[in-house]
Amino acid sequence: MDNRTITFIGGGNMARSLIGGLIADGFRADAIRVSDPSEEQCRSLAQRFGVTTGQDNLAAIEGANAVVLAVKPQVMRQVASELGEGLQRSGAVVISIAAGIREPDLRRWIGAEVPIVRTMPNTPSLVQTGATGLFANNLVSDQQRDLAESLMRAVGLVQWLDTEALLDAVTAVSGSGPAYFFLLMEALEDAGSRVGLPRETARLLVLQTALGAAKMALESEDDPHTLRRRVTSPGGTTERAINTLEDGDLRALIEQAVRAAAERAAELGDELGAQ
Numbered sequence: 001m002d003n004r005t006i007t008f009i010g011g012g013n014m015a016r017s018l019i020g021g022l023i024a025d026g027f028r029a030d031a032i033r034v035s036d037p038s039e040e041q042c043r044s045l046a047q048r049f050g051v052t053t054g055q056d057n058l059a060a061i062e063g064a065n066a067v068v069l070a071v072k073p074q075v076m077r078q079v080a081s082e083l084g085e086g087l088q089r090s091g092a093v094v095i096s097i098a099a100g101i102r103e104p105d106l107r108r109w110i111g112a113e114v115p116i117v118r119t120m121p122n123t124p125s126l127v128q129t130g131a132t133g134l135f136a137n138n139l140v141s142d143q144q145r146d147l148a149e150s151l152m153r154a155v156g157l158v159q160w161l162d163t164e165a166l167l168d169a170v171t172a173v174s175g176s177g178p179a180y181f182f183l184l185m186e187a188l189e190d191a192g193s194r195v196g197l198p199r200e201t202a203r204l205l206v207l208q209t210a211l212g213a214a215k216m217a218l219e220s221e222d223d224p225h226t227l228r229r230r231v232t233s234p235g236g237t238t239e240r241a242i243n244t245l246e247d248g249d250l251r252a253l254i255e256q257a258v259r260a261a262a263e264r265a266a267e268l269g270d271e272l273g274a275q
């Protein structure tokens with residue numbers, strides 16, 4: 001992807017997923033810099049992906065076209081304040097991936113009217129199957145919008161949002177979403193093992209079934225409801241299982257979980273933004 005350079009401030013789980021996905025898509029490793037106080041993180045990223053790493057955040061953003069803020073929401077204020085002048089000088093587009101942190105707060109901490117794209121990616125970006133919601137402030141140029149979009153598109157699906165508040169819903173659905181599916185995989189594997197399958201066999205069957213269901217739902221013209229009905233023979237095995245799940249009110253539980261995650265995102269924004 002041309003000669004644009006990108007700096008990650010924070011090289012943890014989500015940065016690693018994005019970097020891995022970008023490199024798998026052909027992004028040059030020497031165009032990616034990572035700054036993280038953890039020497040262990042730096043060593044591991046440099047070894048695995050060949051990216052440049054260091055511990056000096058300000059030095060790392062020099063000359064970058066895009067700066068991805070990939071630290072925990074709780075340290076965002078400190079990081080943004082420390083980078084303020086450097087970001088103003090560089091003209092880079094700031095791409096925040098933090099849950100909850102609102103663009104006006106981030107801009108206030110940076111202390112300058114800088115272009116910011118607030119995003120919510122997810123960890124399957126590592127295998128280029130990510131899903132990212134994006135919101136741009138009105139200082140982002142068309143070129144910077146394209147840059148942010150192309151970085152996230154390189155690692156999966158992108159969806160622009162008209163209002164920033166919707167990012168809390170994206171966080172609750174797809175940001176945290178991989179964990180819900182992993183939990184379902186764990187539970188199904190455990191159940192498979194309890195009804196007699198060797199654990200390894202249960203795991204392989206579960207993972208392939210999850211992949212198959214997602215692939216089919218993506219590629220089919222029919223919606224998931226129709227696809228589900230096709231698996232469910234009247235009086236058959238699936239019907240009995242689905243009835244058990246519906247009787248246990250799985251849908252209500254999922255809605256409750258998604259609401260809880262969205263509320264937590266808003267709460268993080270309130271708590272940390274008040275600083």
Ligand SMILES: NC(=O)C1=CN([C@@H]2O[C@H](COP(=O)(O)OP(=O)(O)OC[C@H]3O[C@@H](n4cnc5c(N)ncnc54)[C@H](O)[C@@H]3O)[C@@H](O)[C@H]2O)C=CC1
Nearest residue numbers: 010011012013014036038070071072073097098099121122
């Ligand atoms: N893990 C996930 O699935 C997703 C995470 N996010 C967001 O990504 C951000 C990072 O989350 P994770 O990668 O999971 O956390 P993490 O804890 O794995 O990574 C954070 C990294 O920031 C580094 N760090 C701490 N202080 C720093 C500083 N002053 N300067 C530079 N680096 C510093 C830490 O050493 C650590 O390596 C969070 O804001 C989170 O809300 C967004 C979408 C999904």
Ligand SMILES: O=C(O)[C@@H]1CCC=N1
Nearest residue numbers: 098099171175176177
């Ligand atoms: O759990 C979290 O707060 C982050 C944001 C979305 C996924 N992980």
